[in-house]
Amino acid sequence: MEMETIRELQAYGYAFASVFFALILYGYVYHLYTSKKKGGTDYEKYSNMALNDGLDDTPIEKIEPLQEEKQMRSNK
Amino acid sequence: MFHWLEKNPFFFAVGIFVVIAYAGVITILPDFMNSARPVVGTKPYTVLQLAGRHVYIKDSCNACHSQLIRPFKSETDRYGMYSLSGEYAYDRPFLWGSKRTGPDLMRVGNYRTTDWHEHHMLDPASVVPGSIMPHYKHMFSNEADIETAYAEALTVKKVFNTPYDEAGMPKLGTFDESKKIVLAEAKAIVDDMKSPEVKEAFAKGKIKEIVAIIAYLNSLK
Amino acid sequence: MQSSNMINYDYSVAKLFTIATIVFGIVGMTIGVLIAFQMAYPELNNLAGEYGTFGRLRPLHTDTVIFGFILSGVWATWYYIGQRVLKVSMAESPFLMILGKLHFWLYILGVVAVVVTLFMGITTSKEYAEFEWPIDIAIVIVWVIWGMSIFGLIGIRREKTLYISVWYYIATFLGVAMLYLFNNMEVPTYLVTGLGDWWHSVSMYAGTNDAMVQWWYGHNAVAFVFTVPIIAMIYYFLPKESGQPIFSYKLSLLSFWGLMFVYLWAGGHHLLYSTVPDWVQTMGSIFSVVLILPSWGSAINMLLTMKGEWQQLKENPLIKFMVLASTFYMFSTLEGPIQAIKSVNALAHFTDWIPGHVHDGTLGWVGFMIIAALLHMAPRMYKREIYSKKLLELQFWLQTTGIVLYFSSMWIAGITQGMMWRATDQYGNLAYSFIDTVTVLHPYYTIRGVGGLFYLVGFFMFAYNFYKTMTASKVIGEEPQSTSPMAA
Incomplete structure (x- = not known):
C-alpha cells in the first residue's frame, strides 16, 4: 500500500475513534449521573465496598455461590 | 449496558484491552510500515x-x-x-x-x-x-x-x-x-x-x- | 453466610510481598543515592572495579526500584485489597494459595537473575526492558500467574460488582502485558546460528522502529506501573484510613476511562495527516482533548474525599503521606504535558530535568503511597499497632525535604544545561564547550545527592518502624475499622 493511503487511513482511524470513544465516555457519564433518578443503580453506594470490607460484612450485591461450592465451603 | 459491564470482569477486561490495543495499532503500526530504508552509503557493522x-x-x-x-x-x-x-x-x-x-x-x-x-x-x-x-x-x-x-x-x-x-x-x-x-x-x-x-x-x-x-x-x- | 465466620482473610502472600517491597526499596534507593553522588564525585565509580561504574549501576537502580520495589508493593496491596473488596479469603481456595506463593517465589528468582545479569553487563540496552530473552520468558510466566490469581479470586468472589481498585489492577495487568510483549520481541542468536553466548538476542526491530516501540513501551508501561496500580491503592487506602467514602464514586469510574485514553491517546494529534479534510482534523483534535479531560478526576476526587476532615491531616501521618502523594501526582501530571510542548522539549530533552520529572512522580507519588499503604496494612496483618508515630512524623518531613531538594536542583540543572548547550556568542558561535556544561552542574548534582540521601534515610526509618511493628509493638485485639492505631 502507498504510504499516502496508510497515512490517510491512520488519520481517519484516529479522528473517528476519538469521536467514538468520546461519545461512549460521555454516554457513560450521562448514564452514571441519571441512573439513580431513573430507578437504576445508585453508584455512590459502591464506595462502601472499601469501608465495610470485613469477611462478615454484608456484600453490597451478593453473589450466590454455586451448589457444589456451597458444599465445599460448608465442609470446612 | 454499562452496568452489565461493571459486573462481568471478562468482558470488562476485553473492553480495556480493545481500547489499549486500538490506540497502539493506530499510533504505531503505520510508522512501522514506513520503516525507513537505509540511506545510500549506510552499511551494516563489521x-x-x-x-x-x-x-x-x-x-x-x-x-x-x-x-x-x-x-x-x-x-x-x-x-x-x-x-x-x-x-x-x-x-x-x-x-x-x-x-x-x-x-x-x-x-x-x-x-x-x-x-x-x-x-x-x-x-x-x-x-x-x-x-x-x-x-x-x-x-x-x-x-x-x-x-x-x-x-x-x-x-x-x-x-x-x-x-x-x-x-x-x-x-x-x-x-x-x-x-x-x-x-x-x-x-x-x-x-x-x-x-x-x-x-x-x-x-x-x-x-x-x-x-x-x-x-x-x-x-x- | 455462616461458614465464613470461621475463616479470615489470609495475608500470607501479602506479607511476603511486603517484606520484598521494603528490601528492594532499600537496595534500589541505595544504588540510586550512590549513582547520584557518582555524578558529583566521579571517584565513587571505582568502588568495585567494572561492576561499580555508573553505566552498570544505572539500570540496576531503575529496574530494582520499578520491578523490585514498586511491583512488590503493587502485589502486596493486591493480595491484601483484592480479598477484602471481593469479600473472599484466599484460604477458601488452596489453588489460589499455591498460585500466590508460586507467584512470589518465581518472582524472587527472576529478580535475582536480573540483578546478577545486570551486574555482569548482560543487557539489551533498552531502558526498563534490559533483560535478555530467558528472563523475559520468566517474567511472562510470573505475569500470567498474577493474572490467573486476579481472575481466580474474582471468580470466587461474594461481592458482585468490582470495586474501582480492582479495575485499576486489571488494567495494570493487561496494559503492561501487551506493552512488554511487543517491546521485547527479539531473536536469540544462539538458536539461529549455534554460536556465541546462548542468552544473547537481537531486537526484531531496527533503528527508528526500535526507538518508536521502545518509547511507546518506555512511557506507557512505566506510566502503567507508576500510575494505574498506585491509583488502585489510593482509592482503597485513603477512604479506608480516613473512614470517609470516596467523594464521588461516579467520578472515580469515569476518570478511570479518562486515564486509559490519556496514556494511549495523548500525543496522537500529530498523526493527523495534511491530506485529510480540515474538519476531520479539527474534530479529531477537539475530541481527543475532551477524552483526556476526566483523567484529572482521580486526584481531585481524593482531595475532596478529605473535605471537612482536614483535621485528620494533622493527626494522622498516614493521611499526610497520602494527601501529599496525590498532590505530587497532580504536580507531575502537570509537568509532563509541559515538557511535551515542542519548544520546551527542545530545551529539556536529554537534560537533568527529565530525571527530575520522573523522580517527583516516583518519590512523591509512588513512594509515599506505597509507604502509607504498607503502614495501613501492618496493624491488620500483624495484629499490632504501628510502633512509633514520632518516627513516622520525622520520616515524613525528612523525605519531603529530600524530594524538594531533588526536583528543585534538577530543574535548575536541566534548564542551565539546556540553555548553555544552545548559547552563542555575538558572532553566532557556540559559547560553551561541552565540558563547561558538565562542570557547572557540580553543585546541583551534590544537592540532588543530598536530597536522595534524605529520602533514603527516611526509608530506613520506615523499615525500622515497620520491623518493630511486626515484632515488638503492642498487640491489638480487634481490627481497627478506620484510623490505624499507633504508639506515640
Missing part, C-alpha cells in the same frame, strides 16, 4: 564493530551518551549533520539514549582518533579536564566476544536479510573466514595504540574489548 557495539551496550555507554543529533543549529554546530532515520537502518537495538550527561556520539568517528580514545578510556580527566566520566581500564583486560558478534551478524543476515556478503557490503563468510577479517581489522587499530598489554595479547591472537569499542566508535560517522 563483526569487530559489532563486538565493540556489544561492549558499548555492556557498559551502558548509552546511559550517558546520546546518538541522535537533532535538527537545531546549536546541535549541528556541535556534533555535525543532523541524524536521518535511514542512518539507523542496521541498528539493532537503537542506541539513541535518553540523557546527555556526556556529549552526543552519533558522529564521534569524524573528530576523535584511536589514540584519543585509548587515553580517554584509561583516564578521561587527563584528556578532558573536569570530566566526570569513569575510567574503563577493564576494557584493556577483558576480551571482546567475537563469536557472539559473528552469531548476531549471521542471525540478522538470515532472519532480516541484512545485506552482508553483498557487493560493497561487509563480508561475513564462515566463522573461520570471519575471524581472519576481524584480526586484520583489529591490527590496524592495535598498530595505532600504545598499550603493551593490548599489543601482547594481540600478538597471541587475542582481541581486547578496547580494540573492539574503538573500532565501533571510529565507525560512527
Whole structure:
C-alpha cells in the first residue's frame, strides 16, 4: 500500500475513534449521573465496598455461590 | 449496558484491552510500515564493530551518551549533520539514549582518533579536564566476544536479510573466514595504540574489548 | 453466610510481598543515592572495579526500584485489597494459595537473575526492558500467574460488582502485558546460528522502529506501573484510613476511562495527516482533548474525599503521606504535558530535568503511597499497632525535604544545561564547550545527592518502624475499622 493511503487511513482511524470513544465516555457519564433518578443503580453506594470490607460484612450485591461450592465451603 | 459491564470482569477486561490495543495499532503500526530504508552509503557493522557495539551496550555507554543529533543549529554546530532515520537502518537495538550527561556520539568517528580514545578510556580527566566520566581500564583486560558478534551478524543476515556478503557490503563468510577479517581489522587499530598489554595479547591472537569499542566508535560517522 | 465466620482473610502472600517491597526499596534507593553522588564525585565509580561504574549501576537502580520495589508493593496491596473488596479469603481456595506463593517465589528468582545479569553487563540496552530473552520468558510466566490469581479470586468472589481498585489492577495487568510483549520481541542468536553466548538476542526491530516501540513501551508501561496500580491503592487506602467514602464514586469510574485514553491517546494529534479534510482534523483534535479531560478526576476526587476532615491531616501521618502523594501526582501530571510542548522539549530533552520529572512522580507519588499503604496494612496483618508515630512524623518531613531538594536542583540543572548547550556568542558561535556544561552542574548534582540521601534515610526509618511493628509493638485485639492505631 502507498504510504499516502496508510497515512490517510491512520488519520481517519484516529479522528473517528476519538469521536467514538468520546461519545461512549460521555454516554457513560450521562448514564452514571441519571441512573439513580431513573430507578437504576445508585453508584455512590459502591464506595462502601472499601469501608465495610470485613469477611462478615454484608456484600453490597451478593453473589450466590454455586451448589457444589456451597458444599465445599460448608465442609470446612 | 454499562452496568452489565461493571459486573462481568471478562468482558470488562476485553473492553480495556480493545481500547489499549486500538490506540497502539493506530499510533504505531503505520510508522512501522514506513520503516525507513537505509540511506545510500549506510552499511551494516563489521563483526569487530559489532563486538565493540556489544561492549558499548555492556557498559551502558548509552546511559550517558546520546546518538541522535537533532535538527537545531546549536546541535549541528556541535556534533555535525543532523541524524536521518535511514542512518539507523542496521541498528539493532537503537542506541539513541535518553540523557546527555556526556556529549552526543552519533558522529564521534569524524573528530576523535584511536589514540584519543585509548587515553580517554584509561583516564578521561587527563584528556578532558573536569570530566566526570569513569575510567574503563577493564576494557584493556577483558576480551571482546567475537563469536557472539559473528552469531548476531549471521542471525540478522538470515532472519532480516541484512545485506552482508553483498557487493560493497561487509563480508561475513564462515566463522573461520570471519575471524581472519576481524584480526586484520583489529591490527590496524592495535598498530595505532600504545598499550603493551593490548599489543601482547594481540600478538597471541587475542582481541581486547578496547580494540573492539574503538573500532565501533571510529565507525560512527 | 455462616461458614465464613470461621475463616479470615489470609495475608500470607501479602506479607511476603511486603517484606520484598521494603528490601528492594532499600537496595534500589541505595544504588540510586550512590549513582547520584557518582555524578558529583566521579571517584565513587571505582568502588568495585567494572561492576561499580555508573553505566552498570544505572539500570540496576531503575529496574530494582520499578520491578523490585514498586511491583512488590503493587502485589502486596493486591493480595491484601483484592480479598477484602471481593469479600473472599484466599484460604477458601488452596489453588489460589499455591498460585500466590508460586507467584512470589518465581518472582524472587527472576529478580535475582536480573540483578546478577545486570551486574555482569548482560543487557539489551533498552531502558526498563534490559533483560535478555530467558528472563523475559520468566517474567511472562510470573505475569500470567498474577493474572490467573486476579481472575481466580474474582471468580470466587461474594461481592458482585468490582470495586474501582480492582479495575485499576486489571488494567495494570493487561496494559503492561501487551506493552512488554511487543517491546521485547527479539531473536536469540544462539538458536539461529549455534554460536556465541546462548542468552544473547537481537531486537526484531531496527533503528527508528526500535526507538518508536521502545518509547511507546518506555512511557506507557512505566506510566502503567507508576500510575494505574498506585491509583488502585489510593482509592482503597485513603477512604479506608480516613473512614470517609470516596467523594464521588461516579467520578472515580469515569476518570478511570479518562486515564486509559490519556496514556494511549495523548500525543496522537500529530498523526493527523495534511491530506485529510480540515474538519476531520479539527474534530479529531477537539475530541481527543475532551477524552483526556476526566483523567484529572482521580486526584481531585481524593482531595475532596478529605473535605471537612482536614483535621485528620494533622493527626494522622498516614493521611499526610497520602494527601501529599496525590498532590505530587497532580504536580507531575502537570509537568509532563509541559515538557511535551515542542519548544520546551527542545530545551529539556536529554537534560537533568527529565530525571527530575520522573523522580517527583516516583518519590512523591509512588513512594509515599506505597509507604502509607504498607503502614495501613501492618496493624491488620500483624495484629499490632504501628510502633512509633514520632518516627513516622520525622520520616515524613525528612523525605519531603529530600524530594524538594531533588526536583528543585534538577530543574535548575536541566534548564542551565539546556540553555548553555544552545548559547552563542555575538558572532553566532557556540559559547560553551561541552565540558563547561558538565562542570557547572557540580553543585546541583551534590544537592540532588543530598536530597536522595534524605529520602533514603527516611526509608530506613520506615523499615525500622515497620520491623518493630511486626515484632515488638503492642498487640491489638480487634481490627481497627478506620484510623490505624499507633504508639506515640
